[in-house]
Amino acid sequence: MKEIIGVIGAGAMxxxxxxxxxxxxxxxxxxxxxxEVVEKSKMNLEKILNRLIEKTRITSEQKNxxxxxxxxxxxxxxxxxxxxxxxxxxxxxxxxxxxxxxxxKIVEAECxxxxxxxxxxxxxxxxxxxxxxxxxxxxxxxxxxxxxxVEIIPSxxxxxxxxxxxxxxxxxxxxxxxxxxxxxxxxVNRVARPFYGEAIRIYExxxxxxxxxxxxxxxxxxxxxxxxLMDYIGNDINYTVTETVxxxxxxxxxxKPSFTQKRMMESGRLGRKTGRGYYNYAxxxxxxxxxxxxxxxxxxxxxxxxxxxxxxxxxxxxxxASKDDLEIAMQKGVNYPKGLLNWANEIGLQKVLDGLNKLKxxxxxxxxxxxxxxxxxxxxxxxx
Ligand SMILES: NC(=O)c1ccc[n+]([C@@H]2O[C@H](COP(=O)([O-])OP(=O)(O)OC[C@H]3O[C@@H](n4cnc5c(N)ncnc54)[C@H](O)[C@@H]3O)[C@@H](O)[C@H]2O)c1
Numbered sequence: 001m002k003e004i005i006g007v008i009g010a011g012a013m014x015x016x017x018x019x020x021x022x023x024x025x026x027x028x029x030x031x032x033x034x035x036e037v038v039e040k041s042k043m044n045l046e047k048i049l050n051r052l053i054e055k056t057r058i059t060s061e062q063k064n065x066x067x068x069x070x071x072x073x074x075x076x077x078x079x080x081x082x083x084x085x086x087x088x089x090x091x092x093x094x095x096x097x098x099x100x101x102x103x104x105k106i107v108e109a110e111c112x113x114x115x116x117x118x119x120x121x122x123x124x125x126x127x128x129x130x131x132x133x134x135x136x137x138x139x140x141x142x143x144x145x146x147x148x149x150v151e152i153i154p155s156x157x158x159x160x161x162x163x164x165x166x167x168x169x170x171x172x173x174x175x176x177x178x179x180x181x182x183x184x185x186x187x188v189n190r191v192a193r194p195f196y197g198e199a200i201r202i203y204e205x206x207x208x209x210x211x212x213x214x215x216x217x218x219x220x221x222x223x224x225x226x227x228x229l230m231d232y233i234g235n236d237i238n239y240t241v242t243e244t245v246x247x248x249x250x251x252x253x254x255x256k257p258s259f260t261q262k263r264m265m266e267s268g269r270l271g272r273k274t275g276r277g278y279y280n281y282a283x284x285x286x287x288x289x290x291x292x293x294x295x296x297x298x299x300x301x302x303x304x305x306x307x308x309x310x311x312x313x314x315x316x317x318x319x320x321a322s323k324d325d326l327e328i329a330m331q332k333g334v335n336y337p338k339g340l341l342n343w344a345n346e347i348g349l350q351k352v353l354d355g356l357n358k359l360k361x362x363x364x365x366x367x368x369x370x371x372x373x374x375x376x377x378x379x380x381x382x383x384x
Pocket of ligand 1 (some may be wrong): 008009010012087092099117119139199
């Protein structure tokens with residue numbers, strides 16, 4: 001018998017996680033407090049599975065099997081028999097702590113309690129449980145059934161047994177797992193910050209317009225430019241992540257949010273979902289064309305990529321994750337064309353360092369300080 005999985009919250013993430021677990025043959029018990037969301041989740045799953053049948057990815061028997069394995073329950077008390085429960089409710093520490101404290105009293109001693117939080121500390125969520133060794137972060141990416149990466153985050157309190165069991169289970173769902181220290185943004189939401197932040201800064205300085213900055217990155221293999229991606233994610237969500245990471249890093253200037261993005265959010269220009277963001281998505285509307293100035297595009301790319309590389313190197317220096325996991329996370333979590341450490345080798349560490357030092361001296365801003373590890377390795381002519 002496969003483990004019984006519990007999922008709390010049937011919004012975008014909870015529904016996706018339930019679908020994955022059921023697809024891999026687990027009975028899944030879902031608790032969602034809003035009945036309208038329950039109905040929406042069932043309808044969405046029906047649509048998704050029908051599409052998979054059309055594409056001959058699953059049979060109608062498999063569809064029935066998946067649907068029959070997902071059971072909506074009326075309260076947390078019905079989750080007593082679960083071996084792993086993944087919480088995917090609202091991103092609020094007090095609400096999450098209450099759910100964890102309730103679950104801790106209901107489930108068996110062996111049950112793992114996981115949170116899909118994007119920004120809260122696993123240590124603080126775990127502190128709501130008398131057994132905090134069983135609490136761990138299991139961070140899926142949206143849409144969960146399609147995105148291959150899952151960040152696994154043990155806290156200072158998490159036992160090795162919890163970590164090993166959680167990793168083994170998620171690996172068995174054909175996901176690529178990486179292990180990350182319990183720090184703000186984990187890997188992806190931390191290392192990716194300059195992709196947005198530095199692009200906006202370049203725009204604010206008037207160095208180039210938005211389509212040109214996007215094209216500069218796409219020329220080098222990124223599927224979407226920073227502004228296209230922000231419009232896709234939603235400027236409200238992207239701004240909130242940036243602001244949270246900034247605050248959680250004790251206001252490190254490297255992560256400082258921008259007024260440009262804040263104003264986009266405040267004006268309701270949220271991106272694709274509102275029909276307007278950095279670009280206009282209304283039917284028939286034309287967006288400006290990028291410049292063909294290769295030198296300009298090269299300099300934009302260089303400034304953004306060295307900031308991204310610096311972030312990845314600093315995460316490695318601070319033991320946030322292993323070298324391999326850092327490389328995998330950016331390729332599988334946000335579709336980067338290469339790992340950033342590998343990219344550093346290709347550009348040359350000394351050149352990356354020189355670029356950062358020039359920015360730091362030009363602007364006199366701590367935002368551009370090079371990682372100590374980059375300095376050391378460049379000094380010693382080393383590569384990753
Ligand atoms: N959306 C993303 O891109 C994304 C990606 C990774 C992680 N996350 C994280 O996943 C979590 C959920 O995000 P989402 O986008 O699915 O949110 P969502 O708003 O779509 O869904 C959350 C659901 O939880 C329900 N809920 C709230 N409190 C509850 C409670 N006490 N008991 C039962 N149900 C409750 C709400 O009714 C809602 O349906 C958040 O912690 C978020 O940070 C989101």
